[in-house]
Amino acid sequence: MEIMRLVVTGTVGAGKSTFIRSISEIKVVDTDTRATDETALLKPRTTVAFDFGRLQFGPDMVLHLHGTPGQSRFDFMWDMLIRKAHAYILLVGAHRPREFRQAHKIVNFMEERVHIPMVIGLTHTDCPGAWSVEDVYIAIGYLNKFHRPPMIKVDPTQRESVAEAMITLIQHLILNYAA
Template sequence: MPSHDNKIIFAGPVGAGKTTAIAAISDIEPVRTDAAASDMTLRRKAETTVALDYGLLRLEQGCKVHLYGTPGQERFDFMWDIVSRGGIGLALLLDNTRPQPAKDLQFFLNAFQPLLLRAPLVVGLSKTDLRPKPDAESYALLLARCGLRPPVFEVDCRRREDIKQLVLALLYSRDPGLEA
């Protein structure tokens, strides 16, 4: 991993845990752009990200990883391209309690295809304690049908270790030599 700054994008539907994940792993107080939910999002949570979330992870040897969370609502999709510029990878978080999480997976793969053509992907499944199916293996099979084989993890977005595992898997996907 180069000693310069790196940028990882967190994406996924509303309520998947992007803001929470960045807060769990950031070495600084995260920047949040939450506003009161005013549409169907209100059924899932009171506030939602309207621009981006930002955090910073400091690694060894002065390496920094900037963490950017995108808004989950499709009406803010113009932010997805803006935030993705310069990204070295995508951490896609999926809320397993949503009605069709596999459909969410396909939607976000399509939406972030320009980034995924040049950068690795890792998938984090949130809220599997509330709804265990589909499981990580089911998602891996769906991804394989799309020609993708990213790491897939069940995560609790509140737990630093879970999100650290997700970020490290993404960094290792980018540079396998990091493990040594």
């Protein structure tokens, strides 16, 4: 049985914990705690260490899903989780442009440590003020159309949508391995 370790990272409240809860076949181990800092203005609970979920993918492969906290004060967890990952998805809330800088910062953090396949999952596209895929690419620093990771819209609350995003990530991973 092959274990594929995938990291779900991204900005605060983008939907990382929800994403893993939607797809995991075991009850997710999470470390969500009542938010007491500025995050409390956005949401009542936040991840302080990690989320962990598991998904059987075909007869010979099992996916381990590791969700990171969104807040950068927990970036030692980003470091621990990304170093063991085979690929990652960066979730970005399309409705919170003020967080796009943070998304850029997370990508830089990861790229300084690993060179592994990644895709971007754009969440909250159903919310008022949501930015388009093209505008988000530019806002987080991907100006060159020919040199970008794939970006897909994903609704972490919908299992089907999360499954589609996972398939995109795994296809990207396989293509990269084959190259």
